Amino acid sequence: xxxxxxNAFPVPYEAEIVERIQxxxxxxxxxxxxxxxxxxxxxRFAPGQxxxxxxFGVGEVPISIxxxxxxxHLFDHTIRSVGRVTxxxxxxxxxxxxxxxxxxxxxxxxxxxEGRDVVIVTGGLGCAPVMSVINYVxxxxxxFGRLVIIxxxxxxxxxxxxxxxxxxxRLPDTQVFIAADxxxxxxxxxxxxxxxxxxxxxxxxxxxxxxxxxxEGMMQAVARDLxxxxxxxxxxxxxxxxxxxxxxxLCGHCQLGAKFVCKDGPVFSYDEIKHLLGLRL
Amino acid sequence: MDVPxxxxxxxxxxxxxxxxxxxxxxxxxxxxxxxxxxxxVRTQQDLPRGVCDSQEPGHYRLCDTPSPRLFGFANGPQAxxxxxxxxxxxxxxxxxxxxxxxxxxxxxxxxxxLAIIGVRACDLAAxxxxxxxxLAGERPDAHYAARRADAFLxxxxxxxxxxxxxxASTGDGPEASGGYDLLLDxxxxxxxxxxxxxxxxxxxxxxxTQAASDEQCAAAREQSRVxxxxxxxxxAGNLGPxxxxxxxxxxxxxxxxxxxxxxxxTAVCPTCFCNAQVEDADLEGARSQRLRQWxxxxxxxxxxxxxxxxxxxxRKRYRQxxxxxxxxxxxxxxxxxxxxxxxxxxWCPVGIxxxxxxxAITGAQV
Numbered sequence: 249x250x251x252x253x254x255n256a257f258p259v260p261y262e263a264e265i266v267e268r269i270q271x272x273x274x275x276x277x278x279x280x281x282x283x284x285x286x287x288x289x290x291x292r293f294a295p296g297q298x299x300x301x302x303x304f305g306v307g308e309v310p311i312s313i314x315x316x317x318x319x320x321h322l323f324d325h326t327i328r329s330v331g332r333v334t335x336x337x338x339x340x341x342x343x344x345x346x347x348x349x350x351x352x353x354x355x356x357x358x359x360x361x362e363g364r365d366v367v368i369v370t371g372g373l374g375c376a377p378v379m380s381v382i383n384y385v386x387x388x389x390x391x392f393g394r395l396v397i398i399x400x401x402x403x404x405x406x407x408x409x410x411x412x413x414x415x416x417x418r419l420p421d422t423q424v425f426i427a428a429d430x431x432x433x434x435x436x437x438x439x440x441x442x443x444x445x446x447x448x449x450x451x452x453x454x455x456x457x458x459x460x461x462x463x464e465g466m467m468q469a470v471a472r473d474l475x476x477x478x479x480x481x482x483x484x485x486x487x488x489x490x491x492x493x494x495x496x497x498l499c500g501h502c503q504l505g506a507k508f509v510c511k512d513g514p515v516f517s518y519d520e521i522k523h524l525l526g527l528r529l
Numbered sequence: 530m531d532v533p534x535x536x537x538x539x540x541x542x543x544x545x546x547x548x549x550x551x552x553x554x555x556x557x558x559x560x561x562x563x564x565x566x567x568x569x570v571r572t573q574q575d576l577p578r579g580v581c582d583s584q585e586p587g588h589y590r591l592c593d594t595p596s597p598r599l600f601g602f603a604n605g606p607q608a609x610x611x612x613x614x615x616x617x618x619x620x621x622x623x624x625x626x627x628x629x630x631x632x633x634x635x636x637x638x639x640x641x642x643l644a645i646i647g648v649r650a651c652d653l654a655a656x657x658x659x660x661x662x663x664l665a666g667e668r669p670d671a672h673y674a675a676r677r678a679d680a681f682l683x684x685x686x687x688x689x690x691x692x693x694x695x696x697a698s699t700g701d702g703p704e705a706s707g708g709y710d711l712l713l714d715x716x717x718x719x720x721x722x723x724x725x726x727x728x729x730x731x732x733x734x735x736x737x738t739q740a741a742s743d744e745q746c747a748a749a750r751e752q753s754r755v756x757x758x759x760x761x762x763x764x765a766g767n768l769g770p771x772x773x774x775x776x777x778x779x780x781x782x783x784x785x786x787x788x789x790x791x792x793x794x795t796a797v798c799p800t801c802f803c804n805a806q807v808e809d810a811d812l813e814g815a816r817s818q819r820l821r822q823w824x825x826x827x828x829x830x831x832x833x834x835x836x837x838x839x840x841x842x843x844r845k846r847y848r849q850x851x852x853x854x855x856x857x858x859x860x861x862x863x864x865x866x867x868x869x870x871x872x873x874x875x876w877c878p879v880g881i882x883x884x885x886x887x888x889a890i891t892g893a894q895v
Contacts (some may be wrong), residue, residue, distance in 0.1 A: 257620040257671065257821075262630045283629060304625050305810035305817045330836040345629045489834050493806040496668060500803030500824070501831060503853060506860030527776060528839050529849060 258495070260302045260347030261287045265340055266322055271408040276338055277314070277326045280348065293317055295380035296355025296487060296515045300495055301325060301337070302347030309333045310492040310510070312377040313351065316384055326376040326408075352495040353514050356381050357485060361457035365393040367449070369470050371400040371442050371462030375409070377487045377514070378461050382416070393456075395422045396449050400442025400466065404428040404435040423449055442466060443473050453478035459515075461487040464526045471518050471525075484518035486525075504529065531730070533714070533721040534738035535745055538597060541573045541720065544683075544711075547735045548644040553681050556612065557646030558605070563591055565605030567612065570646055573599060584691035584871070586880030600647050600715050603691035606876055608799030609652050612643060613676045614659060617822040620672070620806070624816050635818070637672040642679035648709065649687050650702035651694075651870040655799030656682075657708055661862055662802050672821075681728060684709035688752045693871030695761035695884055701868040703756040714749035721749050761874075761884045763867060764893030769856025771891035776848065780889045785844035787879045792825030794873035794881075795850065800866045803831065826850050847886075855887055 267279040278301075282288040293299075298312045309331070315324035329338040340346065358381070366385050368378045385392050397416060401407045407426065417424035425445040427438035438445060442462075451474075458474060460467045467486050474484060490502035490509040502509035505524045507516070536544065549555055549571070557570035560577040570576065576599040581592045584603060594601065619635040648656075663673040687696075687703035696702030705712055710729035714721040721741050724730040764771075795801040805824035810817035824831060827846045832839035840846045858866035867883065874882045887893070 257634065258668075259621040259632045259634045260623075262632065264629075302623075302819075304623060304630060305808060305814060307808045308806065308819075328835065331833075334835075347623065347630060347632060490839075491831065491833050493804075494821075496670075497666060498663065498670060498802070498804070499806065499821075500826070501805070503857070506857045523773065528841070528845055529852065 258349050260300070260349045262345050263348045265342050265344050265346065268340065268342055271326060272406065274329050275326060275408055276329065277324055278337075278340065278346075279315075279322050279324050280346070281322050282348070283345070289320070291320075291323070293323070293351035294355035295358060295384045296377055297351035297353050298377075298492070298514060299323075299325065299348050299350030300352070300492070301327075302349070303333055303337050303340075304345075304347070306336050307333045308347075308349070308493070309337075310352075310495070312380075312487075312514075314376050314379040314383075316380060316387060318387065326379065349495060352492070352510055354512065356459055356487075356515050357457065357517075358384060361459075362391050363393065365396065365452050365456040367396045367398070367451060367456050367458040369398045369442060369446075369458060369460045369462075371466035371470075372402055372406070375399060375461065378459055379409075381459055386416070386419070389421075393421070393452070394450070395419075396425075396451065397423070398425045398442060398445045398449060399427075400445070400462070401426075401428045403430045404432045404437075425449055441469075443469050446470065446473050446477070451477065451479075456483060458484045459487075460485065464488075468525045471522070481519040481522065482517055486516055486518060486521065487514050488516060488521065489514070531724045533723040533741045533746060533749075534733065534736070535719055535741040536722050536736055536738050537719040538717075540737050541599070543736055544722075544732070545570065545572060545646070547732055548681060548683070551732070552641065553644035554641040555644050555646060558600070558602075560591065564589065565591070565602055566607050567645070576600075576646070577602065581689065582691060584693045584875045586693065586874050586882050587877055588880070589875050597717060598688075598715055600685045600713070601689050603687065603689055603694055604649050604652065604870055604872065606797050606872060608797070608870065608872070609645065609648065609656050610659065610799050610801075612645065613656070613673055613680070614663065614802065614804075614823075615672065615676070615821075617820055618672055619809075619818045620821050622816065622818045625814065637675035639675055642681065643676070644681035644683060646683045648682050648684045649870075650684070650705040651687075651696045651699075651868040652799055653682065653684060653705055653708045654699075654701035654868040655870070658800045658862055658864075658866065658868075659802060681732075682709045683711050683713065684725075685713045685715060686749070686753055686756075688715060688756050690756050690759055691871060691875065692760050693874040694869060695759055695763050695871060696869035697757040697759050698762040698765065699865065699867055699869035704753045714753070716745060716748055721745060761871065761882070763855075763865075763869060763884050764887055764891055767856060767859040767865070768887060768891050768893075769852065769859060771893070772848075772852045772856050775890050775892075778890045780886060781844045781848045784847050784881055784886055785842065788827075788843050788847055788881060789878060790827045790843045790846060791878060792827045793876045793878060794883075795825040795827060796823065797872035797876045798854075799868060799870055799872070800854070801825070805830070826853070851883070851887065851890075
């Protein structure tokens with residue numbers, strides 16, 4: 249690697265947009281590669297970690313990594329165009345350059361999940377941080393038990409990667425459940441809240457690792473439901489969102505209770521943060 | 530603890546001279562535009578002789594006395610914070626040309642080490658917390674470290690706390706208990722000087738001191754005892770659990786109705802460390818810098834995530850400030866984030882009092 253600044257603040261490395269995929273009217277995926285081969289070769293991340301993506305002259309945003317850690321030639325970010333930086337990022341085209349700092353944070357407990365069923369529950373547009381887990385499990389299928397994917401969206405138009413869900417649903421030992429709070433015409437899945445799907449899935453309360461992502465209220469409701477079904481708090485994991493600026497635990501923006509989400513999370517066990525959920529702290 | 534020596538009042542310049550000779554840049558309290566602020570100091574002529582102050586919630590005025598004392602006032606708005614944690618500085622920069630983006634770290638400057646004159650006990654305690662935040666993690670902050678390295682802290686035991694001060698209740702003052710290089714007790718005719726570090730002991734050997742008399746030592750202890758009698762008091766211990774049980778207490782909204790959400794409290798707070806990373810691009814689009822600048826949890830942007838502001842009103846922001854500083858700091862830094870300096874009370878334009886709020890919400894009897 250060139251320019252490794254041991255003592256100074258971590259500086260981004262330049263990455264090139266290799267491919268851009270429009271997933272929905274407001275969601276796009278950037279497939280990236282560090283322009284320096286040595287940086288790309290040395291880059292390692294775990295499912296659930298995030299990068300700070302930098303757009304020249306505009307700013308940085310924390311975005312989770314959706315690709316598989318073993319894809320060593322590219323890494324993917326799926327981004328919703330919603331804020332000052334991401335709206336401009338949406339206009340980027342292949343060949344253009346961004347800066348990348350990372351990876352940051354503690355990802356999903358993949359080692360702990362080995363030998364157990366993996367239950368993924370997401371809501372709203374919260375599916376990106378768990379996409380790398382789904383890829384991870386499917387590539388290492390023999391190391392895990394059943395894979396249960398439960399996805400809720402606000403409106404049926406919000407569902408991205410529909411073909412992937414349909415593909416996964418056909419795989420052995422894999423269940424896929426999808427619901428939309430509001431369903432448009434021709435919606436083949438359920439209408440209603442994601443919690444309604446929990447009763448339909450076959451869940452092994454004793455031998456599962458549950459990974460959740462989405463609005464805090466939704467995760468809280470899912471956790472309550474699963475705890476009532478007999479799950480242990482330590483088997484429920486949540487990916488939290490806060491306003492990360494530095495990624496070093498220094499800027500204070502992502503402080504949540506006694507944690508800094510950027511370095512202590514973004515993935516937490518329910519046990520660790522249950523007293524902070526949904527309070528708008 | 531080292532045995533104090535006595536330095537006659539007119540000999541203080543020997544100490545200032547020795548520090549300058551040792552290569553330090555001297556910074557001390559200066560009277561400027563109606564306030565005591567830190568500025569360059571050469572001799573004791575530069576220090577605020579006979580200046581007193583009057584501080585109340587939302588009120589700060591200087592006054593004059595015939596006293597020969599140079600440290601007879603309580604802390605002004607500035608803590609040590611801006612001297613080490615810069616209000617605004619570049620962390621890295623990027624150049625854009627046909628070849629793409631070239632990123633480079635902005636190397637922290639290696640400034641002349643500071644000797645800070647007249648540091649108070651509350652600010653020493655706050656500095657220890659800032660050190661812990663910026664330096665004790667896995668990756669110490671190089672910019673903070675460069676300024677902090679080799680700083681010489683010439684501390685003065687506080688003799689005139691303001692009515693807004695409550696360091697006695699937080700255990701951080703008015704007497705310093707450690708963390709200084711040299712400690713002064715100011716008496717009418719001079720100073721007791723006590724060394725607290727090797728650098729301080731070395732400096733003391735250059736000074737024309739005498740043995741301190743029992744009377745001088747007793748006078749110093751007596752004025753510290755009087756200074757510890759303070760009007761305000763912060764409820765003791767970790768207030769986190771009490772706050773957690775009172776997140777909907779009406780007092781949060783009551784304070785929020787008066788709070789201007791201006792961020793003065795967090796700016797003058799010697800322990801608040803929040804900072805935002807902001808972009809500073811040139812007009813040609815060829816070069817941009819990533820800056821770090823002080824931020825406040827009282828801003829709307831502080832809790833922004835993808836189109837949502839988590840703390841979307843002043844009530845939630847005031848609650849955030851208090852629950853963090855007086856609660857979660859205990860788990861994060863081993864103690865409360867409040868050192869009792871009282872600046873947030875004095876410099877709040879509407880006089881919101883952290884001790885009143887904390888007591889009312891936790892139900893503490895103070």
